[in-house]
Amino acid sequence: MKALSRHIEAFGALLLAVIWISPLLFAFWAAFHSTSDAVNFNITAPWTLDNFRIAWAGAPWLQYFLNTFLLVTVILVGQFIVTTLAGFAFAQVRFPGRDIVFILVLMQLFILPEVLIVENYAMVSRLGLFDSILGVGMPYMASAFGIFLMRQAFKGVPIELHEAARVEGCGWFGILWRVYVPLARPTYLAYALVSVSTHWNNFLWPLIVTNSPDTRPLTVGLSIFGAPENGVDISVISAATMMSVAPLLVAFLVFQRQFVQAFLRAGIK
């Protein structure tokens, strides 16, 4: 009886896994088949790369890839600098008003940049950053979440190391750079994975702030490419979708353990 229920459970788990992965598998399969074969589920149909050829010719994908790559890099570098400095201030420097400011920072966790699209759009235009990669990236650089994460990581650094570095004649910046940053490396890695995958996938804000193929990231490019007005068929859309998720998906499958660890580290408290 007990063995039977175990088997049923294992079967349920597998069935759910197959259901969960099936949209991706179908799209993958469709991307390599002609539209009529794809919609008729012709399992024996020949494989083809035509859809990728058509999709690739239909939009400046290389530029989109480059834009997305630049965007996630700009955001990550900005976030590292801003959150390291602020996290260090909150963790190790005593100054009046610190706790009140920290609460203000935590509030930003709930003032989502997504919700403030109207005013942020006005702000970015005023700064002359409309339709620029920096304009897409800037609102995300002072991430409250990142500041919080860095503060937690820096708080875990033993004070003896801090003191030792000071006795050796290190200044504030030297201590931060030589003691705290290296010790927080796992946190940086985790934060980088979360940040890159978030911004690789971000859509609404880039849609608003970009207005030309020179700045548009992949997600926005993909949505324009797949718009029904363009009359692209399902196999070609699948091919384009596969193309744009491939880098992140492959990276995820290779570094799966690190990814999951990163999301956990980033998510827990």
Add this chain to the structure above:
Amino acid sequence: MAHHVNIERRRQAIYGWLLLSPAAILLTTFAFYPSLATLWSSLFSRGTRRRPSEFVGTENYTDLFADPTFWKVVTNNLIYAGATIPISIAIALGMALWANSKIPARGFVRTAYFTPTVLPMIAAANLWLFFYTPGLGVLDQIGSLFGLPSVNWLGQPETALWAVIVVTIWKEAGFFMIFYLAALQTIPEDLKEAADIEGASRWTYTRRIVLPLLMPTTLFIMVNALINSVKLIDHLFILTKGGPNDASKLILYYIWEMAFAFFDAPHAAAMTIMVLVVLGIVAGIKFTILDKRTHYQ
């Protein structure tokens, strides 16, 4: 001596504020000032060439309250939250319990559950389009095997919102699963042994011991799911564009449409303020009630 301490204290304060300044400037520019500016502009009328914008008090808000579309969108979002939050949490819990037990092909199962999390919402929407397309889509093909008629899942008001809800659940359940997985791994083995000795069934053990221990994780996930129910709207752009007849329109999409398709910034601002108030209440509850036990330290 006291003088020395004073200088040191002042030095620390200067360092502190210097270190904070980049974050403070950016947060002010892109979070605090825009929040206040939104509040301010929600109190003014939309300026036209002939009539410049003028102070109208709460008129934008009363306009919205009188607008049936606004209530439709609010209702939709409540259904969206009411369906996605409990269902994705329940599925996430089930996934975690399974992915944590000794089953064959556990690696594959975990990967399959988690993979949707790393896909962009736009890509997820494209994948699901393939399922929902009437006549050609996977769902219709499966239905036709059983002699069911073709259904235009995205094109009819009764099903469009639910089709959108399914995609959201598919996208976020695997993400929530990993928090449960991590929590499950912190439950000590002896509890299971003790339960076995007492002759408790696996169901009793799960219900009486595991679920209560997972409560803090559930609350944490719930706050995240709540925020997601405001934020996750990207797939609307691909699947339904809020239609048909506003049947699947959600608040953030409506704000976007109001501001960037109808160019009606004041009403968009008024709606933004209402969303911020709701998020503020959620934040208040989280920081006062939920964090009493799980202290930030």
